[in-house]
Amino acid sequence: MKIDDSVGSPTQNDAFxxxxxxxxxxxxxxTPDYGQAAPATRPAQKRVRSRASWIRSHRKLVGAVGAGALxxxxxxxxxxxxxxxxxxxxxxxxxxxxxxxxxxGGGLTYPFQQMNIVYPVSAAVINVNVQVGQPVKARQVLLxxxxxxxxxxxQRAQAQVSAARNYLNGVLNTPTSTPAIIAQAQxxxxxxxxxxxxxxTELNSPEFSNGNILSPFxxxxxxxxxxxxxxxxxxxxxxxxxxxxxIIVKVEFPIDQxxxxxxxxxxxxxxxxxxxxxxTGTISTINPQLTSPGSDTFExxxxxxxxxxxxxxxxxxxxxxxxxxxxxxxxxLSVVNPDADSVVFLxxxxxxxxxxxxxxxxxxxxxxxxxxxxxxxxVVLVGQYQLxxxxxxxxxxxxx
Numbered sequence: 001m002k003i004d005d006s007v008g009s010p011t012q013n014d015a016f017x018x019x020x021x022x023x024x025x026x027x028x029x030x031t032p033d034y035g036q037a038a039p040a041t042r043p044a045q046k047r048v049r050s051r052a053s054w055i056r057s058h059r060k061l062v063g064a065v066g067a068g069a070l071x072x073x074x075x076x077x078x079x080x081x082x083x084x085x086x087x088x089x090x091x092x093x094x095x096x097x098x099x100x101x102x103x104x105g106g107g108l109t110y111p112f113q114q115m116n117i118v119y120p121v122s123a124a125v126i127n128v129n130v131q132v133g134q135p136v137k138a139r140q141v142l143l144x145x146x147x148x149x150x151x152x153x154x155q156r157a158q159a160q161v162s163a164a165r166n167y168l169n170g171v172l173n174t175p176t177s178t179p180a181i182i183a184q185a186q187x188x189x190x191x192x193x194x195x196x197x198x199x200x201t202e203l204n205s206p207e208f209s210n211g212n213i214l215s216p217f218x219x220x221x222x223x224x225x226x227x228x229x230x231x232x233x234x235x236x237x238x239x240x241x242x243x244x245x246x247i248i249v250k251v252e253f254p255i256d257q258x259x260x261x262x263x264x265x266x267x268x269x270x271x272x273x274x275x276x277x278x279x280t281g282t283i284s285t286i287n288p289q290l291t292s293p294g295s296d297t298f299e300x301x302x303x304x305x306x307x308x309x310x311x312x313x314x315x316x317x318x319x320x321x322x323x324x325x326x327x328x329x330x331x332x333l334s335v336v337n338p339d340a341d342s343v344v345f346l347x348x349x350x351x352x353x354x355x356x357x358x359x360x361x362x363x364x365x366x367x368x369x370x371x372x373x374x375x376x377x378x379v380v381l382v383g384q385y386q387l388x389x390x391x392x393x394x395x396x397x398x399x400x
Contacts, residue, residue: 086392089383091347092399096375097329099363102320103260105297106272107251109315112303113243115216116223117142117207120198121153121234125226126211130239132224136215139206142239143226147211150203157196164189219243222313242313247306249281251319252297260323261286267302272316279304279311283321325361327368334379335359335367344373345380345387347395352380354389 124146130136168185171177207214223240226232249269253261263286269279281304291297302319304311335357336343342359345352360370373379380387381399 086394087383087386088394088396089345089347089352089387090381090396090399091378092331092334092381094328094330094369094373094375094377094379096326097366097368098324098326099329099361099366099368100322101260101325101361101363101368102322103253103257104318104320105251105253107249107299107302107317107319109304109311109313109317110248110250111219111222111242111244111313112246112248112306113217113219114222114240114313115207115242116237116240117213118235118237119145119202119232120195121150121157122231123153124149124231125228125238127228128224128226130221130224132221134221136219136221136241138217139214141212142215142221142241143213143224145211145213145232150199150211154196154199154203157192157199160192161189161196164192213238215241217241217243218245244306244309244311244313247281247304247311247313248284249302249304249317249319251300251302251317252291253300253321255290255296255298258298260325261300261321265321265323268320268322269302269304270318270320271311272318277310279306281305325368327360327370328373328375328377329366329368330373330379331381332362332365332367334381334384336384338367345384346373347378347380347393350392352384352387352389352391352393355379 125143126146127144128142129144130140130142136142164185168182168189171182171185202208207216219241220243221239222242223237225236226238232238249267251267261283263283265283267281267283269281271277271279281302283300284303285301287299287301289298291299330344332338334344338359342357344355344357346355355372357372358370359367361368378398380393382396383393387393
């Protein structure tokens, strides 16, 4: 009998080799039971290989996380160092200086002189001799009223005064007259005397001569409200004349700047409608009353020469007064909130202290401090926005 010394049949051997050559992950997860359990090594190896494979596939993410952690560590270290070292600042020494400052306000223009000619009674207009815009001389005839009618009205007014006075005397001598009747009689007399006095004053004024109304001064006609052949109303403005050789500008200045305004100061005047025009005037009057009750402005009158006729009455203007003040002075960079609750940081013995100040004036890049600082004080010029009150600092330099 022939003995086959091969391990097995070709089919069996091929199957065996297939099992041996197969990847380890494809091997069975159990082992034959030979009387004791086989060491559990293959699952642990698989977990290690899985973690290495995940790290290789997420290498960028791992790097980013590491970089972020490094940045956080650097920031924490910087913050710790910052907390340990005091801020570095530059200090400025306060000096008293004379500064140029301006007080400004708005206002309107008015004629140097102006007269509205009115009559207390109605009158017939005979002639009008002028028109608006016409220059006139003093005592030049402007218009003519019916003088006979005016004289008749004056006589009637005088008669009414006599009648009212007689009536009042009669009432006073009547025992049965009540206080109300007496009061009414007195009122009638007062009214009659008022009409007579006004008419008599007008007829005897320098601006009236035989029915002619005369110009009170050299000027220009600004209004004519009468027409020949018509009858004017009592109290109506017949003609207006203005002296425009000088202009009065009534300017409203802030009340908190009152101390900087005085008589005879020079004032620059700029018309709002023509800003390239420039006029120079002087303060001639300071009104002691506020512009209106409770307001924060007062009024000053500025006289401006207008011989050229360039300024009109009723123009809106901007006025500015240049003045000089002496204050402890600091650069504007050292003041925090200069337009509101102004503060500086005062340096002393290695520490800074918050100090409230009052800005009194500004000249270029300098602030005059009206309250809160004095000559020789040292304030922080650079680095103040990172400071707090009573904080220790390191001074880099001191600017004299």
